[in-house]
Amino acid sequence: MIRIQGLTKRYGRFTALEGLDLHVPPGETLVLLGPNGAGKTTAIRALTGQLRPTRGRVELAGVDVWRRPVAAKRLFGYVPDRPYLYGKLSAVELLRFVGRLYRMEGRRIEARIEALLAEFRLERFASALIETYSHGMRQKLTFAAALLPEPRVLIVDEPMVGLDPVAARTVRTLLRTYSKPDRAVLFSTHQMELAEAAADRVALLHEGRLRLLGAPDAVRAQHGDASLEEVFIRLTEDAAQDAAAAPAHPAP
Ligand SMILES: Nc1ncnc2c1ncn2[C@@H]1O[C@H](COP(=O)(O)OP(=O)(O)OP(=O)(O)O)[C@@H](O)[C@H]1O
Secondary structure (H helix, E strand, O other): OEEEEEEEEEEOOEEEEEEEEEEEOOOOEEEEEOOOOOOHHHHHHHHOOOOOOOEEEEEEOOEEOOOOHHHHHOOEEEEOOOOOOOOOOEHHHHHHHHHHHOOOOHHHHHHHHHHHHHHOOOHHHOOOEHHHOOHHHHHHHHHHHHHOOOOOEEEEEOOOOOOOHHHHHHHHHHHHHOOOOOOEEEEEOOOHHHHHHHOOEEEEEEOOEEEEEEOHHHHHHHOOOOOHHHHHHHHHHHHHHHHHHOOOOOOO
């Protein structure tokens, strides 16, 4: 459902992402892990058609995101790490606008809005201007907007920022179950517990490269039943030490 092939992104001489290959089949939730600056947001921005890859391809349900941008954008819902919402609209106005962008039928838009405002406990604030919303309320509304058209692919960059415990539980359940039986979810997080709870597989990025890919249980078993957090720290620290030990200017 999500196919990333040889994805490379360079900023001048700096390589943010190098030859990333990932496939997320229908029914799977894949979690992107990695330290700050690993390349997670870069990969997500390339996948959502916001950042042109230096090399490589990204496809959603067989649609090339860069060759067929409009068709690709109909297929996914996206929650960015720093959402931008129009402050002068109310929640309902924003959601209606999103529904029309996706060319949804009017009655379906209204039914979805009602269900999502209830799910995220935003009914009381449905007509309030978004500029009066707290950070967490904006995050919940961003989820509601992403889910409105029931997209086949859900892509989320750092889902938990600012959410209260009730919303966090709703989102955790959503991230685990939304992909079943035939949709795909890809999200990035620094929360290992969330990754363990929601992921069918985790992908660990470090310094722009894929270091590890597998089901959480299998990953832990391969590393002597260490916790996912320990595996993360070992792999990223080992790589940092290898880099420090390597000569600064290797012989050609
Ligand atoms: N516009 C840019 N110009 C130059 N370098 C950039 C640009 N955007 C990102 N980078 C660099 O690319 C690397 C990967 O950044 P990215 O935002 O993808 O990391 P991340 O894994 O999402 O990190 P975090 O966990 O901190 O959000 C970083 O070293 C970052 O400084």
